[in-house]
Amino acid sequence: xxxxxxxxxxxxxxxxxxxxxxxxxxxxxxxxxxxxxxxxxxxxxxxxxxxxxxxxxxxxxxxxxxxxxxxxxxxxxxxxxxxxxxxxxxxxxxxxxxxxxxxxxxxxxxxxxxxxxxxxxxxxxxxxxxxxxxxxxxxxxxxxxxxxxxxxxxxxxxxxxxxxxxxxxxxxxxxxxxxxxxxxxxxxxxxxxxxxxxxxxxxxxxxxxxxxxxxxxxxxxxxxxxxxxxxxxxxxxxxxxxxxxxxxxxxxxxxxxxxxxxxxxxxxxxxxxxxxxxxxxxxxxxxxxxxxxxxxxxxxxxxxxxxxxxxxxxxxxxxxxxxxxxxxxxxxxxxxxxxxxxxxxxxxxxxxxxxxxxxxxxxxxxxxxxxxxxxxxxxxxxxxxxxxxxxxxxxxxxxxxxxxxxxxxxxxxxxxxxxxxxxxxxxxxxxxxxxxxxxxxxxxxxxxxxxxxxxxxxxxxxxxxxxxxxxxxxxxxxxxxxxxxxxxxxxxxxxxxxxxxxxxxxxxxxxxxxxxxxxxxxxxxxxxxxxxxxxxxxxxxxxxxxxxxxxxxxxxxxxxxxxxxxxxxxxxxxxxxxxxxxx
Amino acid sequence: xxxxxxxxxxxxxxxxxxxxxxxxxxxxxxxxxxxxxxxxxxxxxxxxxxxxxxxxxxxxxxxxxxxxxxxxxxxxx
Ligand SMILES: Cc1cc2nc3c(=O)[nH]c(=O)nc-3n(C[C@H](O)[C@H](O)[C@H](O)COP(=O)(O)OP(=O)(O)OC[C@H]3O[C@@H](n4cnc5c(N)ncnc54)[C@H](O)[C@@H]3O)c2cc1C
Ligand code: SF4
Ligand code: SF4
Numbered sequence: 072x073x074x075x076x077x078x079x080x081x082x083x084x085x086x087x088x089x090x091x092x093x094x095x096x097x098x099x100x101x102x103x104x105x106x107x108x109x110x111x112x113x114x115x116x117x118x119x120x121x122x123x124x125x126x127x128x129x130x131x132x133x134x135x136x137x138x139x140x141x142x143x144x145x146x147x148x149x150x151x152x153x154x155x156x157x158x159x160x161x162x163x164x165x166x167x168x169x170x171x172x173x174x175x176x177x178x179x180x181x182x183x184x185x186x187x188x189x190x191x192x193x194x195x196x197x198x199x200x201x202x203x204x205x206x207x208x209x210x211x212x213x214x215x216x217x218x219x220x221x222x223x224x225x226x227x228x229x230x231x232x233x234x235x236x237x238x239x240x241x242x243x244x245x246x247x248x249x250x251x252x253x254x255x256x257x258x259x260x261x262x263x264x265x266x267x268x269x270x271x272x273x274x275x276x277x278x279x280x281x282x283x284x285x286x287x288x289x290x291x292x293x294x295x296x297x298x299x300x301x302x303x304x305x306x307x308x309x310x311x312x313x314x315x316x317x318x319x320x321x322x323x324x325x326x327x328x329x330x331x332x333x334x335x336x337x338x339x340x341x342x343x344x345x346x347x348x349x350x351x352x353x354x355x356x357x358x359x360x361x362x363x364x365x366x367x368x369x370x371x372x373x374x375x376x377x378x379x380x381x382x383x384x385x386x387x388x389x390x391x392x393x394x395x396x397x398x399x400x401x402x403x404x405x406x407x408x409x410x411x412x413x414x415x416x417x418x419x420x421x422x423x424x425x426x427x428x429x430x431x432x433x434x435x436x437x438x439x440x441x442x443x444x445x446x447x448x449x450x451x452x453x454x455x456x457x458x459x460x461x462x463x464x465x466x467x468x469x470x471x472x473x474x475x476x477x478x479x480x481x482x483x484x485x486x487x488x489x490x491x492x493x494x495x496x497x498x499x500x501x502x503x504x505x506x507x508x509x510x511x512x513x514x515x516x517x518x519x520x521x522x523x524x525x526x527x528x529x530x531x532x533x534x535x536x537x538x539x540x541x542x543x544x545x546x547x548x549x550x551x552x553x554x555x556x557x558x559x560x561x562x563x564x565x566x567x568x569x570x571x572x573x574x575x576x577x578x579x580x581x582x583x584x585x586x587x588x589x590x591x592x593x594x595x596x597x598x599x600x601x602x603x604x605x606x607x608x609x610x611x612x613x614x615x616x617x618x619x620x621x622x623x624x625x626x627x628x629x630x631x632x633x634x635x636x637x638x639x640x641x642x643x644x645x646x647x648x649x650x651x652x653x654x
Numbered sequence: 655x656x657x658x659x660x661x662x663x664x665x666x667x668x669x670x671x672x673x674x675x676x677x678x679x680x681x682x683x684x685x686x687x688x689x690x691x692x693x694x695x696x697x698x699x700x701x702x703x704x705x706x707x708x709x710x711x712x713x714x715x716x717x718x719x720x721x722x723x724x725x726x727x728x729x730x731x
Contacts, residue, residue, distance in 0.1 A: 077692055126685040126712040236689070258689055286730035289706070290688060296708045297687045327730040403709045407726050511655055563689065563704065 078561040080507055083262035084500070089115040089232070090483035091476070092253060092268035094239045095302065096120035097128020097295070098465055099455030099472030100274035101222045102178075106476030107272075107483075108229050114480050117266060118231055119255055121238040121275075121566075122297050125223055128276060129295050129432075129456070130465060133216035133399040135336050137189070138202070138464040140179060140210040141172045145199045148172030152635045154205050158359045158645050159435050159461045160592050160605070162315060162613060164631045167442040167460045167471075175470045179210075182469065185221040188214045200339035204355045204645055209335055216399045237264055238566055239301065241499050242271065242309035242451065245489035250450035252491065253305075254499050256569065261507070261562040265496055269483035270450045272475045273438065274468075275302030277320065277456040278577045280570065282426025282531060283523035284329050289516070291329050293322055293425055294456075299570035300577040302457040303429055306438040307576060312447045312615040314439040314459040314628075316584035319532065319596045320430035321363050323377070326423040330401035332379040337392050342381040345419060346374040353648045358433060360594030361645045367424060367532075367595050368649075378419035389415045424595075426523075427531055429577060432456035432463045434596060439615055439628075444475035447617075450486065452479050505557075506568045512558035515568035522549050522575050530578070533598045534585050543582050550575060579623065584616050587625035594646075664702040665709060665725040666691070672721035673699040682713035682722050 091107040093100050096118050104118040120127055141151045151172040156163045179189060190198040190211040200209040212218070226233065237255040243265075245251045252267040279294020290296040307313060323344070325332050334344060334356035346352050346369050353365045366377055381389055393415060397405030413420060431437035437459035444452045452475040453459075455468035463471065506515070529542025553575060559565045590606035591599050613628040673679070676698050683691045683700055691713060692703035700722070707727060714722040725731075 122687040122689065123685050126716070127687050131687055131710050131712055132715070284730070288727050288729040290708050291727065291730050292708070295687055295710070296706070328726075329730065402711050402715075403724060403726060406724075407731075410726055410731050513655070514657070566689070567706075 078259060078563045080261040080562050080565065083260070084265065085262070086265045086267065087117070088267035088488065089117040090268070091116045091270045091272065091479045092266050093118045093272045093274060094253060095128070095274035095276060096124035096233065097274065097276055097455070098130050099468035101226055102469045102472035103272045103274055103454055103476035103479070104231055105225055105229055106473040107480040108231065110477045110480035111484060114483060116231065117234060118226070119234045119237050119239060119266065121236070121258060123235045124226065124233050126219060127297065130218050131295060132402055133218045134212060134465055135215050135333070135395050135399050136209055136211040137179070137466045138335060139208050139462065139466055140199065141175050141208065142197050142199050142210065143176065144196065145207045149635045150206050151208065153637055153641070154203055155462050156633070156635070156637055157641060158204070158357070160360070161611060161637070161642065162435065162592070162630055163461055165634050166631060167440065169634055170442045170474070171460060171463070171467055171470050174474065175466050178466065178470045178473060185225055187212060187218055187221050202335050202338050202355070203357045209339065234264070238569060239275070239305060240503060240569055242305050243491040243495060244309055244448065245491050247489065248310070248448065249489040250448055251489040254496060256503055256565070257562070258566040259562050261565050263500060267488055269486050269488055270452065270479035272452040272454060272479050273302045273306060273457060274455045274472060275457055277428055277430035277432060278303050279428050279430070280574055281428045281523065281577050281581065282526045283520070284426055285423070286327050286329065289520060289523065293324055293329055294428060294430070299573050300429065301570065301573045302453070303438065303580065304573040304576040306446065306453065307580065307618055309448060309451070310618055311451060312439045312617040313580065314437060314613050314615055316429055316436045316580050316616055317588050317597045317614065318360070318435040318593045319581070320428040320434040320436065321532070321595055322358060322425040322433065323363065323366055323422050324425045325404070325407070326376070326421045328404065328407045329425060330404060332420055332422060333396060333400070334379060336395050337379065337381055340388050340392055341384050342379060342392070344422070345378050345380040347376060348374065349380060349419065351650055354650055355648060359645055360434070360596035361648050362594065363424065363596065364594035364598065365648050370424070377422045379422055380419045381415045382417055382419060386416055426527055427581065429581070430456045431459050431461055432468065435459065435461035435593070443478045444471050445478065450482055450489070503565070503569065506559040507565060509556070509558040512556035513552055515557060515559060515564055515571045518549060518553050518557055519567070519571040519574055522546065522571065522578055525549070526578050526581070530581055530585065532595050533600045536586065536601045539582050539586055543579070546575065546578055546582070580616055583623050584614060584625060588614055662705045663728055664705050665707050665727040666702040666713060667723045667725065668700045669721045669723070670697055670699045672719045674719055675699050679718065681716050681718060685712045685716050687712065
């Protein structure tokens with residue numbers, strides 16, 4: 072039934088060049104592009120997006136609030152940095168977090184000038200809510216559904232060059248190791264686009280299609296399902312280092328719906344996470360590995376399922392919460408509850424533990440970056456969920472996107488184009504198009520389903536060494552099938568086949584990184600049954616994964632000296648989440 | 655290997671009577687982050703061609719005539 076103009080594979084390749092190429096136009100990407108242009112109005116900046124910048128990324132339908140706003144009068148950058156250090160079990164290069172914390176208020180003011188409103192109290196002060204264990208950082212956004220529109224207006228105003236429906240597949244580097252550009256494929260025609268660039272910023276979001284949702288629906292993910300981990304895979308193949316990938320993202324979500332419930336919105340109104348007796352069992356609903364471990368323990372104890380409890384709240388309060396939850400972020404929440412006849416006023420909302428992913432927005436697994444958003448490849452930047460600054464969330468994507476944009480514009484001013492080998496483009500074309508040349512074989516959806524089912528079976532924590540090894544062996548078989556027999560019929564399927572390759576790359580990285588760190592850390596995120604204890608003596612460090620001489624390798628990297636000291640008695644505040652009475 | 659066609663009920667429904675694709679509208683097809691909507695050769699209207707939906711709703715929110723209805727995919731309903 073599809074019209075012939077759509078999805079037919081067309082032979083073609085064009086080449087463009089620019090000063091700064093931003094890949095991914097969700098949250099961090101638009102801000103990076105705007106800031107690069109602001110920094111140097113003469114610079115040619117291209118924003119490349121797999122979907123359409125108008126509605127792409129995690130904030131496709133807006134957001135209900137900022138999860139990590141450091142607002143003068145409520146919190147200091149130092150307090151925030153300390154809290155994130157503790158929440159992330161100490162494995163934090165604080166400089167980048169502190170810089171975020173110092174810059175983010177300015178970004179809030181800028182977003183405000185774009186027309187995005189932030190909640191104020193009757194005195195005209197920002198109405199910041201406490202959700203974290205220690206400090207107060209959550210700021211509601213009353214017109215949160217307009218975020219994407221507001222960003223798009225700014226892009227239009229800046230006359231940004233936007234290339235929608237181009238999926239980046241590989242980065243190009245030169246002989247010196249510097250960034251040279253990227254290769255992309257049109258998702259509706261399969262035509263290639265080679266973009267030569269002096270600097271490249273990766274803003275391609277989380278690896279959100281790694282584990283398989285328990286519903287079995289491959290696109291029923293927490294993350295925007297377009298975020299298939301392409302950024303992680305591209306950085307890896309280009310030789311960049313990726314940090315702490317074993318620190319998985321695992322979220323407490325509405326069972327089956329697989330979206331947030333969302334305790335950050337409902338918590339400040341008095342809602343909380345409860346067990347099947349309707350009792351609280353954790354002190355704080357802020358998502359951390361330690362919190363997820365208590366969630367897991369509660370399920371194991373027979374006191375599950377775990378619920379979000381709102382049915383003790385006043386009907387008007389529930390109404391207020393409903394209005395937020397059912398209009399922004401994941402607005403189909405209301406429809407889902409309606410379908411199951413779940414009424415917040417009467418029923419508790421059944422929650423579960425999500426499948427795994429990589430994400431620094433919520434956790435700490437990302438392409439390694441310093442406090443200028445620079446990766447380990449000169450001229451290559453990363454920001455947002457895919458960059459290693461932990462617990463970054465939306466405001467982190469905006470703020471660090473801005474940092475990346477400014478520094479990349481400067482880098483582009485001081486460098487010329489780096490030459491790359493034309494053979495690399497030919498090789499990539501051959502890799503991408505291989506499944507189109509076959510008459511027969513396995514379609515990408517089956518390759519992807521099997522990869523992700525294996526991820527669930529073998530890699531979902533608690534992590535067992537023997538299971539990981541078996542999982543690796545099974546994935547090697549899938550890789551063989553993928554490389555030799557995957558077959559696609561049209562350009563849309565070709566995009567899915569490329570995503571399948573990213574997902575498999577990420578699955579292999581998840582296993583490799585997890586086996587390397589022989590201790591347990593970050594609560595459930597890296598709970599190893601064979602190494603159940605935290606081992607600060609040997610593992611108080613980052614792990615960096617990279618491709619060296621064609622092989623996946625892991626190494627240790629020391630945690631930078633803290634700029635904000637953490638006292639010994641504060642260090643495991645996040646490990647003490649369980650409410651004593653129910654323990 | 656021969657392919658089987660396994661049917662699946664898609665979550666997004668377009669009301670043909672309301673869809674004005676013949677006037678050139680492509681809004682829902684343009685905005686969908688998963689790129690699963692297409693124009694039908696048979697009806698000339700938008701429809702869901704691939705069962706790969708994130709039930710996110712831009713298609714419904716941005717359609718100028720209210721022709722699109724997003725439902726929860728059956729597997730997780
Ligand atoms: C359901 C949900 C609720 C959340 N709630 C909150 C909240 O209330 N408050 C808060 O502060 N944070 C929240 N977050 C987190 C926050 O939204 C994210 O941390 C942030 O938006 C991430 O921004 P990003 O730019 O890294 O990724 P995204 O905004 O997801 O953008 C990534 C972009 O890259 C594109 N892309 C992917 N692969 C390619 C490719 N190969 N080529 C080209 N483009 C590509 C994608 O299409 C997408 O547009 C939530 C996240 C989710 C998913
Ligand atoms: S947006 Fe609405 S009117 Fe336009 S093509 Fe889609 S369904 Fe039809
Ligand atoms: S709900 Fe989202 S993914 Fe599904 S068709 Fe509409 S825009 Fe596309």
